[in-house]
Amino acid sequence: MIEETVSYSEKHQAIIDAYENGELDGNYWRADEVRPIAAIIRAHYLRQQDGRCCYCDREITTNAYVQHVEHIVCRSTDARFMFTPHNLAVACSTCNGRKNAKAVLTREAVVGYPGSSGAFSIVHPHFDEYEEHISRIGDDIYAPLTPKGTETIKLCELTRFVAERLERGETIEIQQTLSDFYDEINNGSYTKDQNKKLTMFMMKTLKLG
Ligand SMILES: [Zn+2]
Numbered sequence: 001m002i003e004e005t006v007s008y009s010e011k012h013q014a015i016i017d018a019y020e021n022g023e024l025d026g027n028y029w030r031a032d033e034v035r036p037i038a039a040i041i042r043a044h045y046l047r048q049q050d051g052r053c054c055y056c057d058r059e060i061t062t063n064a065y066v067q068h069v070e071h072i073v074c075r076s077t078d079a080r081f082m083f084t085p086h087n088l089a090v091a092c093s094t095c096n097g098r099k100n101a102k103a104v105l106t107r108e109a110v111v112g113y114p115g116s117s118g119a120f121s122i123v124h125p126h127f128d129e130y131e132e133h134i135s136r137i138g139d140d141i142y143a144p145l146t147p148k149g150t151e152t153i154k155l156c157e158l159t160r161f162v163a164e165r166l167e168r169g170e171t172i173e174i175q176q177t178l179s180d181f182y183d184e185i186n187n188g189s190y191t192k193d194q195n196k197k198l199t200m201f202m203m204k205t206l207k208l209g
Pocket of ligand 1: 058
């Protein structure tokens, strides 16, 4: 979970204030004067997230092209939150692209940016602990532990990793990973409820194989 939000220099804050008091437009993100602000946002959250994508939890490489500044509430859906520190994180280009402008709010943000986990249908990198919602089995299998976990897996299409492996014909390896994990969940590191959810998930996934 991200502990510290980005803070802006006076100069950048003035640019942001001018934008927020003017005409709100999601495309402003591409403006020349925004580029250095985006670079600061990207660097800050990469550090906060230990270089990992906020949705697939995998390390993202050092190329700015694959490290996207992620607007959790998409800037094309609600341009008010383009620079809102709690609305910003870093995602890999694939998660960012798959999630795109899909809705993530459980209710409309009328007043301002929602300040709590419950307002979001997906795992929010500022308000939620990833591991409480999604369990990664091996490297490629994402098991949901909560409705938020389910929604995040769906919106960002986190099943893509295991789907690629199935396409490559790695069914047996995947089944092996799952059965190894089956032993692991019975060693007591998960709560009863999580254990039940994981077992159900694995039964379902094994059938797919
Ligand atoms: Zn990702």
